[in-house]
Amino acid sequence: MTAAAPAPVTALSADEARRIALRAQGLLGAPDRRSGVRGVLRHLGAVQLDTISVLARSHELVPYARLGAVGRPAVEAAYWGAGTSFEYWSHAACILPVEEWPLFAFRRRGYRDRGRVWNHRVTPETYRHVLDKLRAEGPLTSTELGGAKRTSEWWDWSDTKIAVERALAFGDVVCTDRRSWKRVYALAEQAVPDALLGREPDDEECVRTLVAQAGAALGVATRADLQDYHRLRADQLDAVLADSGLVPVEVAGWGPDGSPAPAWADPAALATAPRGRHRTTLLSPFDSLVWDRPRTERIFGMTHRLEAYTPKHKRVHGYFAMPLLAGGRLVGRVDPAREGRTLVARQVSLDSPGHVEALATALREAADWVGCESVRVEALNEEGLRPALEQLLAG
Numbered sequence: 001m002t003a004a005a006p007a008p009v010t011a012l013s014a015d016e017a018r019r020i021a022l023r024a025q026g027l028l029g030a031p032d033r034r035s036g037v038r039g040v041l042r043h044l045g046a047v048q049l050d051t052i053s054v055l056a057r058s059h060e061l062v063p064y065a066r067l068g069a070v071g072r073p074a075v076e077a078a079y080w081g082a083g084t085s086f087e088y089w090s091h092a093a094c095i096l097p098v099e100e101w102p103l104f105a106f107r108r109r110g111y112r113d114r115g116r117v118w119n120h121r122v123t124p125e126t127y128r129h130v131l132d133k134l135r136a137e138g139p140l141t142s143t144e145l146g147g148a149k150r151t152s153e154w155w156d157w158s159d160t161k162i163a164v165e166r167a168l169a170f171g172d173v174v175c176t177d178r179r180s181w182k183r184v185y186a187l188a189e190q191a192v193p194d195a196l197l198g199r200e201p202d203d204e205e206c207v208r209t210l211v212a213q214a215g216a217a218l219g220v221a222t223r224a225d226l227q228d229y230h231r232l233r234a235d236q237l238d239a240v241l242a243d244s245g246l247v248p249v250e251v252a253g254w255g256p257d258g259s260p261a262p263a264w265a266d267p268a269a270l271a272t273a274p275r276g277r278h279r280t281t282l283l284s285p286f287d288s289l290v291w292d293r294p295r296t297e298r299i300f301g302m303t304h305r306l307e308a309y310t311p312k313h314k315r316v317h318g319y320f321a322m323p324l325l326a327g328g329r330l331v332g333r334v335d336p337a338r339e340g341r342t343l344v345a346r347q348v349s350l351d352s353p354g355h356v357e358a359l360a361t362a363l364r365e366a367a368d369w370v371g372c373e374s375v376r377v378e379a380l381n382e383e384g385l386r387p388a389l390e391q392l393l394a395g
Contacts, residue, residue, distance in 0.1 A: 006248045008262065010270065014253035017220045017263070018299050019274040022328050024219030024266065025289045026066040029276030037063045037070060037078035038097075041085060045213045046094040046230065048286040049087065051181070052308055054320045055336045055343070056370055059095055061284035065325070069369045080177045083191070087175040087183065088168075090230045091291060098176075100213075101192050102199035106206035106236075108171035117169045120162040130163045131172060131187065139186035141179060207232060208240035212266075215246040217288065220265040221295075222254065228292045254298055280358050282322040282334055282366055290323055290330075300330040318347040326358035334363070342374050343367040349381040356385050360392035 012020070022028035025044070032039050040063045041047055050058045060075050079085055085095050088104055096104070111117055130145060137144075146160040157165070164185050167173035174191045177184040188197060201209075214229035215221060221229075226246075227237045246264040255261035283290055285306045290296045297303050304323055307315040318335025325331075332350040336343060343366060350359060363375045375393050380386055 006242070008248045008250040010265075011250045011260070012220065012252065012263075012265075014251060014299075016274075017251045017254070019328060020219040020265070020269050021289075021299055022219075022278070023274040023276075024217060024269055027279045027281075027289060027325065028274055028328060031067050031279075033067060036067070037075050038084055040066050041078070041095060042097045042099070044217050044288055045100065045210075046090040046096055046288070047079075048091055048288070048291060049093045049095060050286050052320060055282070055322070055338065055366060058284040058286040061282075061322075062287055064369060065279060065281045065283055065287060065289075069365065072369075083176060083193070085176065086192070087178075091228070091288070092231075092286075098192065098196065100210075101174075101196045102201055103206045103209050103213075105171070105200050106203040108169065109203070111166075111169040112171075117166045120157065120166070122159060122163045122166055126159045126163045127166065130160060130167060134173065134185060134187050134190075138190070139177065139184045141182040141184055143182065145185070203236075204240055207236045208244050211237060211240055211244045212246065215244065215264060216266045216268070218266075219269040220249060220251065220263050222261065222263050225292060225295050226264060228295075229288075278326070278328045280326045280361050280365075281324075282336070282362050283325055283330075284322065285320065289325075296330070302330040304330075304333070317349060321347070324350075324355070324359060324362055326355055326362070331355040332359060334359070336366070338370065338372065339376075341372050342376055343370065343372040345375065345377045347379045348377055350385065353382065353385055353388075356388050357392060360389055364393060 019028060026040060047059050047062050055061065056072065059079065060072055063070055063075055079095050084098055086098055086101060087093065088096055089107060090096060133145060134140060142161045142164055145164060147158045164173060168175060168185065171188055173185045174188045175183045175185055176191045210230045211226055214226050218225055218229065223237060227234060241264065245267070247267055249263050249265045250260045251263045252260050254263060285304065290304060293304060302323060307317060307321065308319050317333045321333040321335045323330045323333055332348065332355055334345050335347040337346050338344065343363065345363060348359065350356065367375050377386070377389060
């Protein structure tokens with residue numbers, strides 16, 4: 001049973017909460033270009049990975065949204081192979097700062113206690129073989145370990161792949177690099193710094209620190225928001241929330257039918273009013289600003305769903321519709337594609353004609369970033385806006 005929330009230390013308007021969330025996510029105020037991509041990762045605590053690549057892969061789009069046209073090779077170099085990050089299960093499959101290795105000890109122990117991962121079974125002999133091969137030969141992909149799949153079906157993993165993924169979940173193996181989008185597996189003892197590898201906080205300390213980190217990355221959040229950030233169980237969150245350092249607040253409009261609702265805030269987020277320049281950009285559907293759909297609807301009034309796995313004839317906004325952020329609000333969607341050196345906006349919807357200039361800015365910047373020389377807009381929800389949009393794109 002959830003304990004009653006303590007009395008709020010302050011009341012926030014919905015607009016104040018929205019601005020706090022934007023600043024906490026690095027989308028309001030001057031970007032920290034000196035810290036670069038690694039700084040973005042350390043602050044967010046997790047950057048979600050996904051196989052879909054339309055405009056670019058999601059983990060590239062996240063720093064782009066915050067820093068602007070940072071070079072794509074620099075993005076990859078900041079994530080992979082430098083010993084500063086690793087891949088593990090957080091909100092989903094995510095890139096995490098290597099400093100967070102000890103904090104996921106609770107999840108590694110949980111997998112070990114269950115004894116298997118995703119209902120896949122593997123023999124002890126195969127498990128030992130994988131670890132011995134990595135010990136003898138160093139970091140390897142699943143193909144180099146002996147093959148990733150039994151058949152061409154994506155889900156039909158080989159025994160070797162099952163074994164190495166189990167070792168990854170248990171923490172015997174770590175992924176700190178990718179080659180051609182394939183995970184490169186290494187023994188944890190060879191890839192994680194000794195000072196971090198030897199730290200094994202108890203479950204409560206792990207979760208408490210992750211809740212505090214999520215609160216800092218979100219700025220202000222409900223219990224459900226905090227639970228979702230690193231996909232914690234409700235009982236895990238409730239055990240540590242009061243001691244996390246976050247403070248109770250009340251946010252107008254966040255409750256049912258627009259009523260006030262209890263929430264939790266990072267004290268640093270309340271210390272100063274959010275000010276500065278808003279980013280105008282396209283967001284990955286897996287960006288941590290919008291990956292939690294109920295939170296996105298509550299803060300921005302946008303109901304957004306990834307439709308990549310929806311049959312084409314049932315899609316409303318497109319295969320990989322990216323929310324358009326402008327002026328601190330979500331004001332439309334763009335479903336992008338690339339044809340040679342042309343960025344194609346297959347489907348565009350805007351909330352109002354006043355956002356045409358922001359749309360053009362976001363499309364031009366995205367095209368330049370991915371090396372496209374022109375932009376073509378196909379379907380536009382308000383065709384009367386096309387002349388103005390095309391003039392802005394040509395300018």
